[in-house]
Each structure stands twice: as structure tokens, then as C-alpha cells.
Amino acid sequence: MLQSKRELWYALAAVLVITLLYGAVVLVFREIPEASGLFGHLIGVAGFGLMLSTETLYSLRKRTRIARWGKMSSWLQFHIFTGIVGPYMVLLHSSWKLNGLAGITLLLTVIIVISGFIGRYIFTAIPRTADGIELERETLLQQLQSIEQSLAGRMGSFAGEAATASAGQPAQVGRPAVEAREHQEWIRRARRQGGEMKQQAAEMEKLVRRQKSLRRQVNSLATARRMLSVWHSVHIPIGMALFTAATIHIISALYYATLLR
Amino acid sequence: MKNRPLGCLTVNGMTAAALMIVFVVVFGLFRDGALFSPGKLNAQSGASLGGVSSHSEIIECSACHAAFWSADRMTGRCLSCHIDIGEQVDSGTGLHGILIENREFACQDCHTEHNGPQASLTEIDTGGFPHDATGFSLRAHEGLSGGALDCEDCHDNFSSANLDHCFECHEMEDPTFTNEHAQSFGLDCLECHDGIDTLAEEFDHDSTGFPLLGEHQQAACSGCHLQQASLEAVRQTSQTCFDCHAADDIHRGAFGEDCQVCHTPVGWEVQDFDHSITGFPLVGRHAGLECSDCHETQNLADTEPTCASCHLEDDAHNGDFGLECEGCHVPEDWDQVTFDHNLTEFPLIGRHADVDCLECHELQNPAGAEPACASCHLEDDAHDGEFGFECESCHSPEDWDQVTFDHNLSNFPLTGAHAAAACTDCHQDGFGNLLTDCASCHVEPAIHAGLFESNCASCHTTAAWLPAEFNLPHSFPFNHGDAGGNCQTCHPTALTTYNCYNCHEHEPNEIREEHEDEDIFDFANCTSCHPNGEEDEADDD
Numbered sequence: 001m002l003q004s005k006r007e008l009w010y011a012l013a014a015v016l017v018i019t020l021l022y023g024a025v026v027l028v029f030r031e032i033p034e035a036s037g038l039f040g041h042l043i044g045v046a047g048f049g050l051m052l053s054t055e056t057l058y059s060l061r062k063r064t065r066i067a068r069w070g071k072m073s074s075w076l077q078f079h080i081f082t083g084i085v086g087p088y089m090v091l092l093h094s095s096w097k098l099n100g101l102a103g104i105t106l107l108l109t110v111i112i113v114i115s116g117f118i119g120r121y122i123f124t125a126i127p128r129t130a131d132g133i134e135l136e137r138e139t140l141l142q143q144l145q146s147i148e149q150s151l152a153g154r155m156g157s158f159a160g161e162a163a164t165a166s167a168g169q170p171a172q173v174g175r176p177a178v179e180a181r182e183h184q185e186w187i188r189r190a191r192r193q194g195g196e197m198k199q200q201a202a203e204m205e206k207l208v209r210r211q212k213s214l215r216r217q218v219n220s221l222a223t224a225r226r227m228l229s230v231w232h233s234v235h236i237p238i239g240m241a242l243f244t245a246a247t248i249h250i251i252s253a254l255y256y257a258t259l260l261r
Numbered sequence: 262m263k264n265r266p267l268g269c270l271t272v273n274g275m276t277a278a279a280l281m282i283v284f285v286v287v288f289g290l291f292r293d294g295a296l297f298s299p300g301k302l303n304a305q306s307g308a309s310l311g312g313v314s315s316h317s318e319i320i321e322c323s324a325c326h327a328a329f330w331s332a333d334r335m336t337g338r339c340l341s342c343h344i345d346i347g348e349q350v351d352s353g354t355g356l357h358g359i360l361i362e363n364r365e366f367a368c369q370d371c372h373t374e375h376n377g378p379q380a381s382l383t384e385i386d387t388g389g390f391p392h393d394a395t396g397f398s399l400r401a402h403e404g405l406s407g408g409a410l411d412c413e414d415c416h417d418n419f420s421s422a423n424l425d426h427c428f429e430c431h432e433m434e435d436p437t438f439t440n441e442h443a444q445s446f447g448l449d450c451l452e453c454h455d456g457i458d459t460l461a462e463e464f465d466h467d468s469t470g471f472p473l474l475g476e477h478q479q480a481a482c483s484g485c486h487l488q489q490a491s492l493e494a495v496r497q498t499s500q501t502c503f504d505c506h507a508a509d510d511i512h513r514g515a516f517g518e519d520c521q522v523c524h525t526p527v528g529w530e531v532q533d534f535d536h537s538i539t540g541f542p543l544v545g546r547h548a549g550l551e552c553s554d555c556h557e558t559q560n561l562a563d564t565e566p567t568c569a570s571c572h573l574e575d576d577a578h579n580g581d582f583g584l585e586c587e588g589c590h591v592p593e594d595w596d597q598v599t600f601d602h603n604l605t606e607f608p609l610i611g612r613h614a615d616v617d618c619l620e621c622h623e624l625q626n627p628a629g630a631e632p633a634c635a636s637c638h639l640e641d642d643a644h645d646g647e648f649g650f651e652c653e654s655c656h657s658p659e660d661w662d663q664v665t666f667d668h669n670l671s672n673f674p675l676t677g678a679h680a681a682a683a684c685t686d687c688h689q690d691g692f693g694n695l696l697t698d699c700a701s702c703h704v705e706p707a708i709h710a711g712l713f714e715s716n717c718a719s720c721h722t723t724a725a726w727l728p729a730e731f732n733l734p735h736s737f738p739f740n741h742g743d744a745g746g747n748c749q750t751c752h753p754t755a756l757t758t759y760n761c762y763n764c765h766e767h768e769p770n771e772i773r774e775e776h777e778d779e780d781i782f783d784f785a786n787c788t789s790c791h792p793n794g795e796e797d798e799a800d801d802d
Contacts, residue, residue, distance in 0.1 A: 035299070036299075097299060097300060099298060099299050099300050099301075099375075100295065100296045100297055100298050100299065101285065101296045101297055102299060233273055236271060236273055236274045236277075237273045237274055237276065237277030238277065239274070239277075240273075240274040240275065240277040240278040240281075241277040241278065241280065241281040243278070244277070244278040244281040244282060245281050245285075248281075248282070248285050249297075252294075252297040253297075255326075255328070255329065256294070256297055256322065256326050259329035260326060260327075260329060260335055260369070261327070261329055261334050261335065261367075
């Protein structure tokens with residue numbers, strides 16, 4: 001389901017932009033922006049808004065039957081993006097003070113971001129459809145078998161040359177390491193021949209990567225499911241504690257500072 | 262696939278949220294609002310106010326923080342302890358009284374908390390703090406190269422600035438100027454400077470009523486304001502030239518202290534000087550002269566305002582007329598002499614009025630002309646000096662012949678016919694030795710036959726010779742035959758003889774016939790028989 005790391009690059013870019021903006025404010029005002037100042041408030045509110053989006057939108061999309069807008073993978077990417085950028089803005093909002101409830105909230109934020117990163121890799125270990133539906137082991141095995149057949153077919157059409165090339169070497173079909181070397185050798189030669197073979201080499205490469213991924217998923221599926229369950233049981237309470245603390249922090253800030261007369 | 266609940270609504274999630282709420286509540290019960298404090302309160306001890314000596318001793322948030330829905334304000338809670346500040350604001354005194362014009366203020370606008378035990382309680386945005394109200398604007402200190410100015414850069418406390426910091430910073434900026442400035446004006450910067458450069462580079466000196474013109478624009482402040490270490494002293498700086506430029510006075514005070522009469526700030530060189538104020542207006546040929554033509558030294562007072570101070574060598578009279586050239590000459594031209602001779606003891610009247618100067622005065626010795634007629638007319642003296650040299654006694658300048666001698670002042674007043682006589686009728690041989698007796702001029706007439714000699718006045722007056730009044734014994738009646746005193750009636754030729762004939766019946770023939778009739782033949786001496794002229798008296802004899 002989530003094969004690319006595009007959201008991470010986007011998040012990194014957003015973090016850089018925000019960092020530059022923050023640095024500019026520091027240079028202009030020659031001080032760390034106070035959490036209660038205009039800029040501090042802006043990044044605090046925006047960061048909290050992104051974090052709230054992180055927490056709610058993806059879950060709602062995942063669980064709704066009515067508004068199934070967009071692919072789940074895109075929502076997950078958005079979830080990861082906001083889950084990185086939002087906390088970063090909240091971190092800057094803190095003006096690097098860790099006092100009281102605000103400090104606790106920030107600490108929980110850091111924890112949940114780290115937790116999110118861990119969860120992201122556990123999550124991706126479980127194959128899913130584009131709509132986020134987990135694939136069963138049998139389905140994975142069927143896919144693996146189909147790919148291996150396709151690989152064997154391609155290797156077979158190349159058998160004569162491969163046999164010549166590997167003359168004197170015993171065939172080791174079924175052994176992943178040997179298979180992998182044979183596939184790489186096949187791909188290297190196909191590239192060297194150029195023309196149509198070069199394109200076939202690219203397709204062969206994709207099949208090999210998919211085969212490798214499916215094998216890993218098949219082998220780790222049960223473990224990944226267990227880990228994801230554990231992760232959920234930790235990540236969600238931390239998130240709830242975080243948002244509860246953040247909400248109390250916001251209310252107290254409004255009471256003690258913003259609305260203070 | 263069944264519709265699972267949101268993660269936050271799971272038991273674990275709700276529990277975590279509830280635990281967080283419990284944690285906050287429990288913490289709040291034991292530590293009041295410390296959980297919401299963004300930082301520790303200030304712990305610097307001061308005077309005990311409201312039962313505490315520092316904010317850190319305050320436990321309850323509500324001691325300072327009033328609920329926003331209540332009518333109370335944080336400022337009110339501050340002033341409930343800081344009573345003196347409230348009094349300052351009310352009375353308009355002190356720092357707060359100056360800064361706050363009315364009660365519409367909030368303490369938290371300038372003062373902050375929760376920044377730590379040792380942090381300052383005052384964090385003022387130099388851009389927003391009305392520092393001008395303290396009498397010292399921060400305008401000139403904004404955007405400094407070393408960074409924005411912090412309060413601590415100048416203040417050790419907020420009641421006053423540490424002026425040492427002024428010197429320290431400015432010495433780093435410009436050590437030469439700063440040290441010179443401190444040496445000239447002292448270190449009490451605030452005595453003069455108000456922070457808006459009113460007394461520095463952008464200071465408009467025109468506002469003082471003494472605009473800096475000409476060379477004054479290049480002058481250093483200390484050139485005029487040396488050792489004036491207060492604004493009041495600077496304001497009291499004399500605006501008279503001499504007070505600063507006394508040492509520059511090359512005239513050594515000879516022209517007084519009003520330098521601006523001749524000089525301008527453009528330079529000491531005199532521009533468009535009105536020389537008339539010196540009492541020596543430059544007119545005529547003087548108008549085109551260079552200053553140095555008369556003023557040989559820079560001390561202009563060395564040149565006396567007299568002609569002779571410059572024209573001594575030009576004096577054609579060699580000083581004989583003194584040094585007051587202007588008595589005769591005008592600045593237009595030496596030859597344009599306008600001497601009023603009437604002011605002298607010798608007014609030029611009559612024919613003298615048209616006489617050229619040099620006819621009387623020698624050019625090289627003009628004073629040699631004495632105011633006496635003889636000094637010029639000696640050769641013209643028709644009297645050869647006989648009457649002396651006081652020609653004016655008789656003559657007037659109109660004409661030599663117009664003599665106006667008053668003979669009555671002499672010992673021979675001219676009366677009678679003498680008054681009408683020409684001078685030369687008497688003074689034919691001069692005027693000096695003529696005697697006053699008649700005989701000096703008049704010869705005894707023959708008719709007198711030497712009887713009277715020079716005793717003319719016995720019978721005659723100056724009115725006329727005749728009629729004469731004979732005052733001597735006369736044996737014969739004067740008025741015989743109505744002679745009326747006319748001697749010639751009886752004495753036609755000489756008074757020693759007489760002639761009775763040719764008068765009425767005294768015809769010789771008749772007398773002869775009449776005497777011969779009476780046998781008188783000697784009848785030539787009539788008076789012998791007729792001593793009174795009577796016809797019949799002869800019969801008596």
C-alpha cells in the first residue's frame with residue numbers, strides 16, 4: 001500500500017521552510033519567539049491543528065463507510081506528513097521551555113512522533129490493498145507464486161545463454177540467495193545487450209523486488225500483526241493523553257494569558 | 262468489514278485521557294496552578310509587599326491572575342500590593358507617573374513574570390515602550406550595528422540609567438570622538454542628550470536662534486560649548502561673537518566687541534562693510550580703494566580717520582595748513598577745493614572773491630599769506646607805507662578807490678566843506694604829515710593883506726569861507742550900507758584898505774562935488790570924517 005517515501009520528503013521540505021521562517025523571526029526580533037507572542041501563537045495553533053488532523057482525519061477515513069474520499073495510501077501519507085510537521089511546529093511554539101503542563105504536552109508530542117515513526121514501519125510491513133484492507137497470507141502466497149512463475153518464464157527464455165554463462169556451475173533453483181545472484185546476473189547481461197533487453201531487465205528488476213517484498217511479508221506477517229496491535233495499544237493512549245493535556249494547556253493559556261485583562 | 266470506532270474512543274484511549282485529567286486535577290489540588298505556570302516566578306527579594314518579599318513566595322495564581330469574566334484586572338491586583346506605584350500614577354510623579362498619562366494601562370504591558378527566579382521583571386519592547394516620556398528617546402539607539410538595545414545595556418535598575426554604559430559603548434564606536442567629547446563636556450550625558458540626536462549630527466542649530474552659517478558650520482561643538490556640561494549651560498552660551506572670538510581679535514579690542522558690524526560668519530574677510538559707521542565714509546575717490554590702501558596692518562584701528570594718516574606725503578602744503586585737509590579739499594579730487602575762506606579771519610569779499618588762491622597764497626607756502634592787506638598789496642600801496650599797513654582802515658575790498666576812512670576818528674574831523682573835499686585836495690603830498698591848521702592847506706588870501714596870518718578860524722568856519730564872522734575890533738559898523746558882513750563890500754581889494762565908492766550914492770563924482778561944495782577937498786579918507794559912516798557926523802568936527 002505505502003511503497004514510496006514521498007510524504008517524508010514533503011515533511012522534510014515543510015520542516016525546512018518552517019525552520020527558515022523561525023530563524024528569520026529570531027534574527028529580526030533577536031530573541032526566541034515567545035509562545036504567547038504572535039508568531040508563537042501562530043505556529044502553536046497551526047501545529048496543534050495539524051496534529052489534530054493527524055489524529056482524526058486518517059482514522060475517520062479509515063473507518064467511514066460513507067465518505068470514502070481519496071485512496072487510503074494518500075490519507076496515510078497525509079497522516080504522516082501532518083504527524084511530522086504539526087509536532088515540529090508545536091516544538092517551536094514551546095520556545096524551548098518544558099515547564100508544567102506545556103512541557104508535559106511537548107514531551108508527549110515527542111513521544112508520539114517517535115511512536116508514529118515506529119508504527120509507520122510496522123504498518124508498512126503488513127501488505128494492504130489500495131483501500132487499506134489487509135491482505136491475508138493465502139493471498140500473499142498466491143501473489144508470490146504468480147511472480148515466481150513469471151520470473152521463471154523470463155529466466156527460461158534466457159536459459160540457453162544462462163546455461164552457457166553458468167557452465168560448470170551447479171543449478172541451485174529454490175535457494176533464494178542463489179536465485180538472487182542468477183536474477184542479478186540475468187539483469188546485468190540483459191542491460192549489456194541493450195535494446196529491448198534493457199527494458200526487460202527493468203521489468204525483471206521490479207519483479208525481483210516484489211518477490212523479495214512478498215517473501216518478507218509472508219514470513220513476517222504474523223509478527224507484524226502482533227506488533228501493530230501492541231503499537232496501537234500504546235500509541236493511541238499516548239495520543240489521547242497528549243490531546244487531553246494539549247486541550248487543558250490551551251484552556252489554561254486562554255484563561256491565564258490570552259484572555260487575561 | 263465492520264465499522265470500528267475511532268482510536269480515541271477505545272477503552273485505552275479514553276482511559277489515558279481520563280488519567281491525564283486526573284493527573285492535572287490532583288496536581289492542581291496539591292500545587293495549585295503550578296502545572297500551568299510557564300516558568301518559575303521571580304525570587305529576587307525586595308521590600309515586603311502584600312505579605313511577600315518576592316513573587317516566588319506567591320502560591321496562588323489568583324493572587325495575580327483574575328478571571329477574565331470578572332470585573333477585576335491583573336493591574337488592580339498588582340496595585341493592591343504595589344501601592345506606591347498606584348500613587349505615582351495618580352499623582353503623575355515618579356517613573357510610572359511620567360510614563361502613564363491616565364489609569365488606562367496594564368502592568369503586564371511592561372512587566373513580565375515566569376521567566377525564572379533571577380530574570381528581570383521588566384521586559385519592555387524598546388520599540389513599543391514610550392521611553393520618550395522619560396525624557397530620553399531611544400530613537401537614536403534603534404537599529405544599532407551591534408544589535409538592538411536591551412534595557413540592561415543602559416540600566417542597572419530602571420529608576421536611572423548607568424551613564425558609564427554610555428561612555429563604554431560610545432567609546433567602542435568612536436574612541437577618539439568619545440574621549441574628546443567627554444573631556445570637553447563631561448560624562449553626564451543626559452544633561453544634554455535626549456536620545457533623539459537633537460544635540461548631535463541631526464541637531465538643528467537654527468532652533469536655538471543662532472543658526473550655524475558659514476565657517477560656524479565647520480566648528481566643533483566644543484569650539485563654543487567647551488566645558489558646558491549641562492543643557493542649561495549650553496543654552497546659556499553667549500551668542501555674541503566676541504565671547505568666543507576675543508582671542509581672534511586682531512584689533513585688540515579697538516573696534517569694540519560688535520564683530521558682526523564688519524564681519525560675517527562666512528569669514529573674517531570683511532564683506533560689504535559700511536565704512537560710514539566708522540565716522541569716515543568712503544566717498545569720492547576713496548570709494549574705489551582697497552582696504553589695504555589705507556589699512557596697512559590687519560589692525561584696522563591703526564589707521565586714524567584723518568586725511569593725514571594716508572596723505573601726509575601728498576601734502577603739497579608741507580604741513581603749513583595743518584593736517585585737516587578736509588577743511589579745503591574733498592575726496593573727489595585734490596583740485597576740487599571747497600574752502601570757505603569766510604570761516605577764516607580773512608573773508609573773501611569784494612574783489613578778493615574772484616581772486617585765485619595762488620594770487621595770495623604761494624603753493625609751497627600757503628600759510629605765508631598773512632591776513633593783512635600788506636601781505637599782498639605792499640607793492641600796490643600808493644602811500645608808500647605812509648599810512649602804515651592797515652589799508653582796511655580806509656579801503657574796502659570792493660575797490661581801492663572806494664575809501665571808507667572815517668576822518669572824524671582822526672584829530673581833524675571833516676566838517677563843512679571839508680566833508681565834500683577829495684582826500685587829495687588836502688593830502689596832495691601824502692597823508693602822514695599833514696597838519697591840522699588851516700594854513701596847511703589854505704593860503705591866506707590877498708584880501709587879508711597879511712592881517713590874520715593863520716588864524717582863519719577867528720572869522721571863518723569850515724562850512725564856507727564866506728560869510729565870515731569877524732570877531733576882532735572893527736571901528737566901522739559892519740552893516741553899513743547893508744553890507745551884511747560882506748567884507749568885500751567895503752574892502753574890495755584888501756582889508757587894509759576900503760572903498761566907499763560904487764555904493765549907493767557914493768559915486769566919486771558926486772562925493773567930489775558934494776565935498777567941494779562944502780569946500781572940502783581932502784576927502785579921500787572917508788572914515789576919518791565919517792568913522793561910523795554917518796553923513797552928518799563930519800559936521801560935528
